[in-house]
Amino acid sequence: MSPTSVASPVQRLPLLALLSLATAVFVTSLTETLPAGLLPAMSDSLGVSESATGQTVTVYALGTVLTAIPLSTITAGWRRKRLLLTAMAGFTVANTVTAVSSDYSLTMVARFAAGVAGGLAWALLAGYARRLVAPAQQGRALAIAMAGIPVALCLGVPAGAFVGQLSGWRTAFLTMSALTLLLLAWIGAAVPDYPGQAGGARPRLLPALRVRGVAPVLFVTLVFVLAHTVLYAYLATFLTGLGMGGETDLVLLVFGLASIASIWIVGAQIHRRLRLLTIVSALLVAVAAAVLATEPALVYAAAALWGLGWGGVPTLLQTAAGDAGGESADAVQAMLVTLWNAAMAAGGAVGGVLLDVAGSGSFPWAVLVLMAPVLAVVLLARRHGFPDAPRGTS
Secondary structure, eight states: OOGGGSOOTTSOOOHHHHHHHHHHHHHHHHHHHTHHHHHHHHHHHHTSOHHHHHHHHHHHHHHHHHHHHHHHHHTTTSOHHHHHHHHHHHHHHHHHHHHHOOOHHHHHHHHHHHHHHHHHHHHHHHHHHHHTSOGGGHHHHHHHHHTHHHHIIIIIHHHHHHHHHHHOHHHHHHHHHHHHHHHHHHHHHHOOOOOOOGGGOOOOHHHHHTSTTHHHHHHHHHHHHHHHHHHHTTHHHHHHHTTOGGGHHHHHHHHHHHHHHHHHHHHHHHHHHHHHHHHHHHHHHHHHHHHHHHOGGGHHHHHHHHHHHHTTHHHHHHHHHHHHHGGGHHHHHHHHHHHHHHHHHHHHHHHHHHHHHTOGGGHHHHHHHHHHHHHHHHHHOTTTTSOSSOTTOO
């Protein structure tokens, strides 16, 4: 990388570029999770069960899982800006088709295509944010870019649920398409371009997996995201079972506001407290699940704890993965993206089975069980995987 392509430590963060990346993360995250706030309405409109409609989250994740690594390899030599614009254009098309489709099969195809675009975006965005700044600023730059996730949860999904109740769920997806068109212009104007890898080198996955610390981070990613998705993908259904179906948008708002607080805390402290923040995040999610399982009347308190635990997790895990991978960081990030979305797909599928077999009340118990090995691995991976601070920080 040329000296002019990296900001010096004394320069200000390139906020316009980073905020456009945060908006791209917002679009990616919201497209994936938007059905969570619209599940009953989508189910009625498409003429299928709520568990079947929940698979719109699963098939999105499958699109990412099946294509992220192959497409990252094929496009490794592409200019980074061209690749980012291509991925965002894919979201525009996929969300528009989803909005106008009245056929369940066509909807699933569109959701799979959105997942393909998501795989391209996720494999690109974290590295793009880190590349915009000097090494000392990379944690903060990544935190800004990843802020799109809690904003999607705080504003996007509740707003989508509100729009769905007011104007129909299709309007929510059309609004996403319009937002992405505006984002394409923003990226074109504000984000600098970078070259791809020379020769489009294929990520070396197996050697990267043997690097000490990588396996614990990937395991925690898989199980933590699975636990979160089992409940989140069916939150509207869970709340309906409590007689609170009309409060889904408010519960999501509380969850999202807490998530924003979480990512702010993580962004400020990650450079010296990576391990502690990861442990606290896992504990908060586990406590929230326990509250929902035993005291469902405390839904809003549990949502706040859940958001405080979950909001900073993407930044924590991507930072831990990049640090553990060292020279193999690109390959580790590709595996993390794949496992993240495999967990999303599995969460939608497992949640559907639990809903049909044990009812919506089983979701918090499933989360609680899954968080036990997450905590155990984080606690054991003290030297490699989840150290006190990322490498190269003080």
